[in-house]
Amino acid sequence: MAEFFQYALSGVTMGSIYAAVAVGFNLIYGTTGILNFAQGEFVMLGGMIAVSLAAFMPLPLAVAAAMLIVALCGGALEILFFRRLRSHSALHMIVITIGLSIVVREAALHVWDESVRSLPYFTGNECSSVHLAGAALSPQVFWVLGTVGLAVLVLHTFFRYSLAGKAMRACASNYEAAMLVGINTANVRTLAFSVSAGLGALAGCVISPIGMTQYDMGTDLAIKGFAAAILGGLGNPMAGVAGGLLVGLAESYSVKFLPAAYKDATAFAILLLVLFVRPHGLFGRRQGSAVREA
Amino acid sequence: MRPRPLVPVLAAALAVVALQVAVTAAGREYYLTQTIMAAYYAVVALGLCLVMGYAGQISLGHAAFFSLGGYTSAVLTTADLTPLARSGWGGPLLRLHLLQARAGLYGGETIGANPWAAFGGALLLTFAVALLVGYPALRLKGHYLAMATLGFGLIVYRLLLGTNLTGAADGITGVPPWRLGFGLEISGDGAQRIANYYVAWGLVLFTILLLTHIVHSRAGRAFRALHGGETAANSMGINTAAYKLRAFVLSALLAAAAGSMLTHYSGGIGPSEASAMKSVRYVALVAAGGMANLWGVLVVSATLNFLSLRGCFGSYDDALFGALLIAIVSLAPEGPLQPLTAQGRRLWSRLAGHRVMTTPEGPAP
């Protein structure tokens, strides 16, 4: 039982990071129709920048600054590369976001080298643990769950009630109509990239103490986050949370049945299975499914 | 329009010979090593060109097919199949030359698969995997297809990394030479370098000849039609799902063949051949070559891979490919060679006294 619980919590911890990536995917996809393959790079950048800043400022400030910087980078990417490309085909969009993810990753390699880094534990250290129902947990787990949970709640409220949030939802449901009623769709797109990048950076910071940060962590995160987004139904910002937790749990429990080396392959296999069987997601409706996307 | 690929293929063959003569005369035969490797990678890019440029489907998993070919050959030829040889099956298998003896690591003899048999096995396995993955994946479009193929590639990569049979992170070394007959063998032996150069580039030219024939045939028109408009193609009697699958499987087989042959040449293969970055590189090469432009893809992929293998880009190797992708899509989505090749075609037509004929290249808007 304790073991079961331990697996569940580690699954939920990683799952909440995937959820953050999935929500980021959905934010950008919903408002712009772009599937951003560089989504995982935001997480990596967040962790890396925070690690560097933490050397000469208090940790909370470093995390906040990292979020801000990455959010600005996200917005800048949209302005620089996507604003002019609106009419291009899906193939072009894919190719350009992949190109971006490579360039960001390689830049990170040159700035921070290959070594594995991590932020200090937000509370306690690597030895401290909390005992819960027989399972030993790092206190950082609660930081991860709490922070990502809170961020998702804030975003949810933002979508529901704020004007900018409503504008983003309007763009997601009908881009032309949103433009017609006077929403500045270009700004909404930039905002979507910024928010999504900032959220990724936050996830990158909170996971860093236990999950480590390395320049090449982005691709795997992007794929797993995408698997989570697909599970929830692409384009639905909040459904990605459930998808993320599911992917995390599946991956965590896979270690019980398969060699640990195949852990990552499990998440990818889930992605393929879902894409092949239910491309519109577990909770999504068939409308606008993968099979019909142009 | 009757395809006349023989003329450019012969011209390219002359260029291949001229290059070898020049390199040998200059006493820099060691350049041929990277040229040979670049040739095998070019075959993968050419196959992907059929899928992306002509049939309009993206694949971010072609490195996986390359590795599937390479690893199957490596595993079958290096594994110690002595027990199999001593079993009841051993007699017939040895008599059919499907198994062969080679010098063992610690003296004596071990028995492994004949490279020809391993090559056949590699193609069969790739065929099966490509069908299995392609059938459901190609029902997806755009971003979803990209993610599905990328996910497939990553699964293969992780499996190779995590499995002892495939040497985990070290990969497989000590792959024996592949004797083709007439004294030719695919191996890294320095004395065989020039022969290997011609084998590799022979494969490239043969591939481009076949693909040109296909592009200008009933099947090729079906590929291009489903790219140009899937609904219209379907209404014209083209089973679009089946044709997508055909393009995908054919290009997977080309990738596997190249993988298998390069593995014999290099004497081994490592998991990095299956990495997502490798798959992305192939996509970058096709995009840079102008998508639906076999010769453009050949020139770009041979040049860039040669420079990359010579280490000309240093630690900016991967970054270069990333930047290339962004630059091409932002600045010249039809491919940077497009104006050049159009010019060339016009010039060629004038020289040959043909009427000017332009075929639009690249993806439909």
Added chain:
Amino acid sequence: MTPAAPLLVVDDIRHRFGGVQALDHVSFGVNRGEIKAVIGPNGAGKTTLFNVVSGLIRPQSGTVRFNGTAISGLPPYRIAGLGLSRTFQTPSLFLNMTTLENVMVGRHVRSRAGLLAAALRLPAQRREERAIHDVSLALLEEVGLAAAARRPVGALSFGQRRMVELARALATEPELLLLDEPASGLNTRETDDLATLIGRIRDRGITVLLVEHDMSLVMDIADSIVVLHFGVPIAEGTPAVIRNDRRVVSVYLGGDFADAASA
């Protein structure tokens, strides 16, 4: 089956999109060798009907029979293979190919060479390619576009694209040709040419079913007309009958019809 049996039978087709009943109990037949027109105001369900017949939409109920075979539910490529070809409301050509190649695609169902035969250019494949080329070029000549054969199809005018699409459909050697608003976007001269061409197509023994807005064209060339109104067929008959059908005139055509009829 008697020779008099209709080539195409549309039997009690119903189809809804969300809250809209696009087709409601639609039944009619198309006889061999005739030109039949489907008319009706925008939103009457004409294009939906075409999409059902050509297999792009699977109807929620009812059947379509072609040559005695039930085709509703078959994929479009199978239906095309049975000898039913179509054009689209906006010409749907392959912009990545030349004009001639577009027409050659139409020969797909009448040829068989596979990948291997093509890769190796086996003698049979070369013969077949030559035949495909010749037939397609002859069809382009018939629609007056042989000179544009080697030009990218994207370089042609709208009217010319319609003609290429028609040639492509004819290249499949259909028994039944579905034309979705073939005259829309054409000028008067082009429309006249089209009428002549459709007549010639019928004279070759190809049955034609068309959806059209241009009333004078329909009254000119159609042997028989079906009128759809909000997905419901309200009248069927010869142009003369339809012209005098009080229900058609009052419910749907109104004043416009009187103008068109006298034109």
